[in-house]
Amino acid sequence: MATQHNIALTRALAELPGPLPAFGVIHIAIPHTSRFTIVGNHLAQHAELSLVAIGIGVHIQSLPVGSLVGIKALTARFAEGEMRIAAALRELEAHGYLRRAHVRLANGRMTTRTVFCNQPGAVERAGRVVVVPEVAPSVPEPPPAPAPPPAPEPTPVPEEALPPVRVPPRTAPKPPRRPLPQPRALTPELRQTASAILADLRNHAEELVLSEADVEELVPGVAAWLEREVRPDAIRHALTADLPQPPKYPAKIVRHRLTMLLPPPLPDAEELAPAARRTLVIPLQNCDRCDRAFRSREPGHCRGCRDLAAAA
Template sequence: MATQHDNALTRALAGLPGPLPPSGVIHIAIPHASRFTIVGNHLAQHAELSLVAIGIGVHIQSMPAGSEVGIKALAARFTEGETTIASALRELEAHGYLHRNRARLANGRVVTRTVFCNQPGAVLRAGAVAAPPLPVAPVPVAAPVAPAPPPAPEPPPTPEPTPVPQEAHPPVRLPSRTAPKPPRRPLPQPRELTPELRQTASALLADLRSHAKELVLSEVDVEELVPGVAAWLERDVRPDAIRHALTTELPQPPKYPAKIVKHRLTVLLPPPLPGAGELAPARRTVVIPLQNCDRCDRAFRAREPGHCRGCRSDLMAAAA
C-alpha cells in the first residue's frame, strides 16, 4: 500500500508545471468537489494569532450554522483543554473574528449568541452586518382573464399580498467601527533607561537578523523597541534568553517583524526577580511550654520543669 501511494505521489509531482522548489513545502492542489471551506489567508497566516486560535477559527468557519462552538463543546471534540481553548477564543474576539453577545428571547430567556466573521475587515468597512432578510412568501399570480364582451373588458382581480412572517428573535448586529476595542498592552518601560541599557538593547535588536533572517528591523523600529528590551535587561534577563524569546517559532511568513517583536516583548515579559528577604524562610515563633511548679503547683512558662519565680525567690531567701 505504501509503495502504491509513493508511486502515485511521484506521478503527481511529475505532473506539476515548472521546476520544483529546492526546499520548503510543495503543494499538490486538487480541486474539491464537495465538503470544503474557503478560508482567507488573513486568518490562516495571521501574524498575531496563535496556531491554536487559527485552527479553532478554521474549524468554526467550517461548521454549519447552529453548531455548538462553546468552550466545553470544543474541549469535548479536541485534545486541548478548556483553558487553552478559552484563550484561543479570546484571541479570535480581540481580532474581530468572533463575537459573543447576550440577547433576550421573546420568552424572557437570556442566551449567548456566537457570531463568526470570515472577513472582519470587510465588516468594519461596511459599518455593521445587517440582519438576514426575512423570508417572503411568493405572491400568487392571478390567471389571465379572457376579455368580456363589449363595451369594455373586465379588469383582472388584484391579488392580496401574503403577510410576511415576523421574526421570532431580534436580529444580531455586530459592533460598528465606532465600538470600543480592548486596549492593547503598552510596550514595557524600564525604571531608568541608562546609556548602558540603551546600548545593549540597541545592539541586541540590530543583531536579531543574524539569528532569524526574517527579523530585519529598521533604525526607527530599533529606536522604538529599545525601552522594551531595556525593561527585560533591567529584570536581570540574559541577552541570549531575550534573543531566544524573540526568534523562536516565528510565524511564516512574518509580514510585520517589528509588530511581532513588540508583541513578544509585551506579553512574555517575566516578573522581577524576588529579593533575598522574599526567598528567606519564615521565622518560626518559639513557644515556651507551660510547667507546674514542683512546690506550689502554680503554672508558669519554662523550658524545663522546676519552680515558679515566687518559689525560687523564697528558696533563695531561705538558703541565705
C-alpha cells in the first residue's frame, strides 16, 4: 500500500506546473466541491494568535449557525483543557474575531449571543451585523425542472421585531493591549534570572532572537512569573512551544505569551487547609434562686433548684 501511495504522489508532483522548490512545503491543491470553509490568511497565518486560538477560530468558522462554542463544548470536543481553550477564546475576542453581545428576547429575558466575524471590522453596516453566508464556487447545474404551482408566500417578519446585535463601528478604536505583568518587587536576583531566561531562548528556539532592548523591556514580565514560583524550564516551554512559522516579531510573541498565559499565584497553606471545626460552647448562667453558676443557653434555675421545685 505504501508503494502505491508513493507512486500516486510522484505522478501528482510530476503534473504540477513549473519547477518544484528545493525545500519547504509543496501544495497539491484539489478543488473542493462540498463540505469546505473559506478561511482568510489573516486568521490562518496570524502573527500574534497562538496555534490553539487559530485552530479554534477555524473550527468555529466551519460550524453551522446555532452550534455551541462555549468552553465546556470545546473541551468535550478537543483534547486541550479548559484553561488553554479559555485563553484561546480570549485571544480571538481581543483581536475582534469573537464577540459576545447581550440581547433581550421577545419574552423579556436576557441572553448572550456569540458572534464570530470571519473578517473583523469588515462585516459591519450601520451598527448592525450583516451576516454574509460563504457560498461554494458555482458548478454547472442540470436544466431546471418545470416550476411547481406558486405557493402562498409566508408573512415576512419585520426587521424591527428582531433584536439587533450591536457591535462597535468600523472606526471604533481597538481595545487597549493588556499591560505586561509586573512583579511586586523587581529584586536584583529576579532581574538577573529573568534576563538569563530571555537571552537563552534562542538556544531552544532559534527564531526567538531578542535584542538587548527587548530583553530589558520583557524582564518584568518574566520576573512576575518567577515571583509566582514558576520554574524557569516551565517559563521556557511556555514561550517556545508551538511558535508560528515564520515568527515575524519575536519580541511581540514573547510579550503576548507572558501576558496572556500568566498563571495565578499559588494559594497559601491556610487556603488549602480545611476549615477548623468550631467547638460548641454553652455560656455560664447564674441561678436565679441560689446564685450558683450553671451552663445553659437561657437564664433560669440550676438543676438542683429545678429538682427541689419538682419534688415540692
